[in-house]
Amino acid sequence: MLIIKINEIRALQNDALKEKLNELMLELFTEKRKIASTGVQSKVVKIREMRRTVARIKTVFRERGVMS
DSSP: OOOOOHHHHHHHHHHHHHHHHHHHHHHHHHHHHHHHHHOOOOOOOHHHHHHHHHHHHHHHHHHHOOOO
């Protein structure tokens, strides 16, 4: 669920997008917490891709005029 292409994001309805955004934010939080607790930064690429996907979803919300 890391990378969702922009075409796939635009095809989803607002409710489904909000659900995906919440899932991604929760997953991002847990990954950051794992790094903070263990100090191992092996998942940096995964976090970067999750952040980019969150940004893509927020961009689509802004394009649609919907507050996330």
